Amino acid sequence: MQTTSRPFSVRPPRPARRLRSALVVSAVAGALALAGCASTEPIEVGADTVVVDVRTPAEYAAGHLDGAVNLDLTSGQLAAEIPTLDAEGEYVVYCKSGNRSAQATTLMEGAGLDVTDAGSMQQAADATGLPIVQ
Numbered sequence: 001m002q003t004t005s006r007p008f009s010v011r012p013p014r015p016a017r018r019l020r021s022a023l024v025v026s027a028v029a030g031a032l033a034l035a036g037c038a039s040t041e042p043i044e045v046g047a048d049t050v051v052v053d054v055r056t057p058a059e060y061a062a063g064h065l066d067g068a069v070n071l072d073l074t075s076g077q078l079a080a081e082i083p084t085l086d087a088e089g090e091y092v093v094y095c096k097s098g099n100r101s102a103q104a105t106t107l108m109e110g111a112g113l114d115v116t117d118a119g120s121m122q123q124a125a126d127a128t129g130l131p132i133v134q
Contacts, residue, residue: 043116043127049090051130053121054078054104059096065121065130073100073107082111091115094124 045051053064054073064070071078073095085091091113095101098119105117118124125132 043118045128052091052093054095054100063132063134066133073104078104092118094118094121
């Protein structure tokens with residue numbers, strides 16, 4: 001009688017698998033919580049700092065940080081304007097939730113610009129001290 005051996009894997013005991021599963025879920029949840037989050041540190045806005053709102057024109061019209069310029073990320077306007085931005089300038093970027101500001105920050109840093117991701121409009125207002133105006 002010929003026997004064939006089947007490959008098998010040694011599974012860790014159930015408590016170890018549960019712990020590993022809990023750790024994976026915890027790590028994923030932590031990463032999602034941090035995704036798109038900007039720093040909660042105060043952001044100094046000097047006379048030469050350009051505050052950039054990367055939301056749509058309609059979102060900008062509904063309310064924006066005082067003195068912010070609107071360069072819409074989703075329409076491609078920001079990408080088109082990056083080559084014209086002052087390479088020596090300082091930029092603070094925000095959006096509605098922090099997702100688009102993170103994308104914009106990546107684009108701008110890739111072009112060699114000095115940029116700070118301020119996250120959402122409320123986070124940006126809190127960090128910079130700039131009022132929200134219409």
